[in-house]
Structures are given as C-alpha cells and as structure tokens.
Amino acid sequence: MIISSTAKEDKIRYLRDLIRDSNHIVCLMGVGMEIECGGRNLWSSDEAYRIEDEYGLSPEEILSGAFYSTKKQKFYEFYNKEILHVDIHPGAGYHAIKHLQDIGKLSAVITRDILGLPEEAGINNVIRLRGNRNVNQCPQCHKFYDIGFMRSFKTIPLCTQCQAPIRPRIQLYGEMIRNDVLTAASEAVFNAGIILVLGTNMGSPMVSSLLQYYEGSHKILITLHEHHNDSNADLFIHGKVEDILPKVVY
Numbered sequence: 001m002i003i004s005s006t007a008k009e010d011k012i013r014y015l016r017d018l019i020r021d022s023n024h025i026v027c028l029m030g031v032g033m034e035i036e037c038g039g040r041n042l043w044s045s046d047e048a049y050r051i052e053d054e055y056g057l058s059p060e061e062i063l064s065g066a067f068y069s070t071k072k073q074k075f076y077e078f079y080n081k082e083i084l085h086v087d088i089h090p091g092a093g094y095h096a097i098k099h100l101q102d103i104g105k106l107s108a109v110i111t112r113d114i115l116g117l118p119e120e121a122g123i124n125n126v127i128r129l130r131g132n133r134n135v136n137q138c139p140q141c142h143k144f145y146d147i148g149f150m151r152s153f154k155t156i157p158l159c160t161q162c163q164a165p166i167r168p169r170i171q172l173y174g175e176m177i178r179n180d181v182l183t184a185a186s187e188a189v190f191n192a193g194i195i196l197v198l199g200t201n202m203g204s205p206m207v208s209s210l211l212q213y214y215e216g217s218h219k220i221l222i223t224l225h226e227h228h229n230d231s232n233a234d235l236f237i238h239g240k241v242e243d244i245l246p247k248v249v250y
C-alpha cells in the first residue's frame with residue numbers, strides 16, 4: 001500500500017477505514033505532539049541557541065550523565081526551569097489515542113517524552129524510552145518522590161530520609177536505555193497491525209531503529225512538517241496530529 005500523492009481528504013478517509021478494520025495499533029510519539037500542547041522543542045535550533053546563550057552549554061551537554069554526576073547545582077538549575085516546571089497538558093491528539101484504547105484498538109504507545117502527557121491523558125500502556133519526570137528516587141535509600149516534591153526545591157532536591165541528592169529516573173545522554181524497555185518496544189512494534197508515527201519524521205533515531213522490527217505494510221505518518229524521508233511511510237498526512245487523528249478515530 002503506497003498512497004503518497006492522493007488528496008489529503010482521500011488519505012484521511014483511507015486511514016479512517018483502515019483503523020476501523022484493524023487492531024493492535026502502536027503509536028510512536030514524537031516531540032511534535034508536545035509542541036501542539038504548548039511545549040518547546042529544546043532540540044530545535046532556536047531553543048538550542050537560547051539555551052546555549054542562557055546556560056553556556058547545549059541541552060545534550062547539560063542533560064548528560066557525566067554532567068549530572070559532577071555539576072548537580074547547574075544541572076538542577078536547568079532541569080527545574082526547562083523540564084520540571086513545564087506546565088503543559090495533553091490535547092486532542094492524546095485524547096484521540098486514549099479513544100483508540102477505549103475501543104480496544106491500541107496496543108501501546110512508545111515515546112521519548114519525559115513529561116508524562118500520555119499517562120495524564122489516561123493512556124495505560126506507555127513504553128517510555130527515557131523515563132518520566134514524575135518518577136524520582138533517592139540513590140541511597142531508594143525512596144521515591146513525585147514531581148510535586150521535586151518542584152518544591154529551588155536547588156538540588158534532597159531525600160527527606162538521608163539527605164542525598166534525589167535522582168530523576170530519566171535516561172540522561174550517555175546512558176543506555178534499559179534492555180527490558182527496548183525489548184518491550186520492539187515486541188510491540190513487531191506485533192503491531194498499524195504503526196502510527198506521530199509528530200516526528202521517519203528518519204528520527206527512535207522511529208528508524210524501531211521500524212526495523214515491523215513487518216507489516218501500514219506505517220502511517222502524521223506530522224506537521226514535510227521531510228525528505230516522508231515517502232518511507234506507506235501513507236503520510238501533513239497536519240497537526242490534534243487535527244488529523246480526531247477525524248480518523250471517532
């Protein structure tokens with residue numbers, strides 16, 4: 001199935017029928033979905049420039065395991081403002097995915113997001129490649145802390161039991177993604193009927209590495225911006241996920 005040049009409305013109608021007749025849908029969610037909800041892409045050139053200007057380093061340098069180990073004060077200065085206090089909530093795109101779950105068609109969503117928007121929308125099977133800002137743990141006594149506790153600190157958050165710096169349970173640059181998480185993600189993709197690639201492009205590392213496990217012919221891309229890799233999808237539709245998905249799932 002390759003439909004790349006037909007009119008947008010035809011593509012939407014085709015996808016609507018495809019979803020109606022399918023099960024085992026897996027969503028690969030990109031940063032575009034957070035941007036639709038008012039989030040910022042820290043890795044866009046504008047933002048990377050702002051961060052470099054404000055902190056003197058790139059987001060990759062600050063959010064690295066090595067930087068966390070050696071410069072916690074500076075790490076938390078960044079992490080507090082740019083991640084912990086980002087106050088955005090799931091929009092219509094997330095609610096459309098939740099609807100797929102409600103009607104028994106959603107197998108899993110796979111995401112590199114750490115803000116926790118899928119869970120906030122009520123989506124259950126979220127495979128997180130990089131963790132969640134809502135899960136934090138003391139490395140010494142292993143006590144867990146939620147985002148509310150973390151937000152109450154202006155500087156390094158300390159464990160109430162042993163005063164050790166609390167570590168966000170997110171994957172920092174230079175750290176390996178857990179094997180069990182990678183296995184769950186690749187199995188979900190392998191068993192998928194339809195793959196919805198949302199708010200990213202077919203060449204992103206997450207998408208291209210996971211799609212090698214997919215043997216089907218329904219790789220569907222919904223994204224705002226055109227990209228030279230779009231034709232790697234079996235069907236692509238340009239637009240906001242929050243505009244397109246509600247038209248095809250309800």
Ligand SMILES: [Zn+2]
Nearest residue numbers: 138141159162
């Ligand atoms: Zn502790």
